Amino acid sequence: MSDAAVYNFAYLDEQTKRMIRRALLKAVAIPGYQVPFASREMPMPYGWGTGGVQVTAAVLGADDTLKVIDQGADDTTNAVSIRKFFERTAGVATTTHTSDATVIQTRHRIPETPLREGQILVYQVPIPEPLRFLEPRETETRRQHALEDYGLMHVKLYEDIARHGHIATTYAYPVKVDGRYLMDPSPTPKFDNPKMDMCPALQLFGAGREKRIYALPPYTRVVSLDFEDHPFEPTKFDRGCALCGAEGIYLDEVVTDDCGGRMFVCSDTDFCESRRTPPRAAAPGLNEVPR
Amino acid sequence: MSISAVAPGFTDSVHDAQRVFRAVLGALARPGRIARLDATLVPPPPLHSTAAAILLALADFETTVWLDDGLSDDSEVAEFLRFHTGARLASSWREADFALVTVPERMPALATFAQGTPEYPDRSTTIVIQVEAMTNAGWEFFGPGIPDRVQFSAAPLPLDFQRQLAENRARFPRGVDLIFATAADIAALPRSARIVERA
Numbered sequence: 001m002s003d004a005a006v007y008n009f010a011y012l013d014e015q016t017k018r019m020i021r022r023a024l025l026k027a028v029a030i031p032g033y034q035v036p037f038a039s040r041e042m043p044m045p046y047g048w049g050t051g052g053v054q055v056t057a058a059v060l061g062a063d064d065t066l067k068v069i070d071q072g073a074d075d076t077t078n079a080v081s082i083r084k085f086f087e088r089t090a091g092v093a094t095t096t097h098t099s100d101a102t103v104i105q106t107r108h109r110i111p112e113t114p115l116r117e118g119q120i121l122v123y124q125v126p127i128p129e130p131l132r133f134l135e136p137r138e139t140e141t142r143r144q145h146a147l148e149d150y151g152l153m154h155v156k157l158y159e160d161i162a163r164h165g166h167i168a169t170t171y172a173y174p175v176k177v178d179g180r181y182l183m184d185p186s187p188t189p190k191f192d193n194p195k196m197d198m199c200p201a202l203q204l205f206g207a208g209r210e211k212r213i214y215a216l217p218p219y220t221r222v223v224s225l226d227f228e229d230h231p232f233e234p235t236k237f238d239r240g241c242a243l244c245g246a247e248g249i250y251l252d253e254v255v256t257d258d259c260g261g262r263m264f265v266c267s268d269t270d271f272c273e274s275r276r277t278p279p280r281a282a283a284p285g286l287n288e289v290p291r
Numbered sequence: 292m293s294i295s296a297v298a299p300g301f302t303d304s305v306h307d308a309q310r311v312f313r314a315v316l317g318a319l320a321r322p323g324r325i326a327r328l329d330a331t332l333v334p335p336p337p338l339h340s341t342a343a344a345i346l347l348a349l350a351d352f353e354t355t356v357w358l359d360d361g362l363s364d365d366s367e368v369a370e371f372l373r374f375h376t377g378a379r380l381a382s383s384w385r386e387a388d389f390a391l392v393t394v395p396e397r398m399p400a401l402a403t404f405a406q407g408t409p410e411y412p413d414r415s416t417t418i419v420i421q422v423e424a425m426t427n428a429g430w431e432f433f434g435p436g437i438p439d440r441v442q443f444s445a446a447p448l449p450l451d452f453q454r455q456l457a458e459n460r461a462r463f464p465r466g467v468d469l470i471f472a473t474a475a476d477i478a479a480l481p482r483s484a485r486i487v488e489r490a
């Protein structure tokens with residue numbers, strides 16, 4: 001008997017999928033609002049993105065092509081095991097190419113290749129509540145969202161400016177969704193925040209331990225919080241990728257040898273590799289530019 | 292009525308439900324966009340296969356469904372939905388998770404369905420409205436899921452529906468989400484959609 005026959009399609013039972021699907025529909029109708037859902041135990045630890053895995057399992061169909069990235073890379077232990085999990089339980093096609101994927105599950109990054117209509121980006125979220133580190137009580141943060149009372153966050157960011165001369169937050173930089181809900185973009189670098197704004201793809205967020213789902217429909221206004229005299233500034237790198245030469249993209253510092261050698265390379269491994277290899281499936285000669 | 296008399300549901304309950312869910316997700320993510328939903332179901336009349344598929348994909352014993360005046364609780368449609376979903380039939384639309392409207396001209400006012408609370412706006416009714424026709428003309432909408440603006444209208448609907456849609460948006464984040472279904476197509480107007488007010 002094959003694994004596919006042993007498991008439910010995409011692991012979860014139909015009743016659980018329906019419950020998650022209903023939560024997803026509410027999340028899309030109320031952009032940025034955190035919908036509670038009855039998170040299930042998954043055969044992996046919480047730190048491995050069980051919220052994202054449950055959302056992917058509820059969304060995925062037999063015709064989908066799945067890509068899984070962790071910090072931009074397709075080949076980390078976490079990304080590989082989640083990809084294998086869905087290959088085994090759903091029999092879906094998988095890819096490392098952003099443009100070939102219909103569903104992309106991610107931890108901590110948004111691909112550099114612009115997303116398109118029809119694609120779904122699923123984020124693994126550890127802490128969905130942007131106000132949580134300022135206010136531990138759920139009843140209180142619920143009330144603040146209900147009243148659109150986000151003064152605490154503005155005070156926090158302003159204290160940043162007073163102390164550091166600029167807003168020091170570089171990850172999980174809070175955003176306002178369609179002028180209404182304050183949202184945690186998950187621990188993506190603030191470099192990626194502008195990609196969320198008016199993105200043609202549907203963005204879904206799943207927090208397993210915290211049992212919350214939220215969403216950004218395509219073409220939704222997503223604005224990073226800032227102040228008139230201290231406007232939001234995405235991280236800029238003063239160099240290009242040491243491997244592919246790309247500029248204006250997110251770089252990771254990697255150690256290259258035992259002697260402390262370092263270089264900066266694309267965090268998005270698919271983006272970097274596709275720049276270093278000739279276009280796929282191109283007929284010989286057709287894509288060659290005469291020198 | 293005997294079980295053998297109930298019309299069959301999805302031919303492939305797992306993959307049909309997934310496909311229908313994705314169609315509904317796509318509709319809510321792109322308000323006003325009309326998309327074909329091929330459902331192989333043959334539900335009892337007056338239920339369309341599209342509306343039937345939506346309820347079979349989303350409703351279960353954890354949810355309540357309210358049927359409008361066109362569908363009494365002992366109708367074949369009620370039996371069909373009870374049998375295939377296990378959903379409880381709600382006696383009033385005011386508290387229902389889902390509402391199935393087959394006579395839209397006489398549907399209750401949107402404001403009288405469950406709206407959710409300021410803290411939990413998700414505790415609201417999703418209304419599936421069977422209509423005869425939908426078109427990308429007429430009312431104009433903007434907001435999340437709409438690149439610029441989109442025109443959409445459906446018929447038949449209550450005469451004051453434009454005002455009701457504007458008021459539904461004004462209650463945001465509380466409010467109801469609407470899924471329209473003709474015999475072949477679906478489209479949605481989530482509460483996030485803003486209607487352009489015209490004289």
Ligand SMILES: [Zn+2]
Nearest residue numbers: 241244266272
């Ligand atoms: Zn590179």
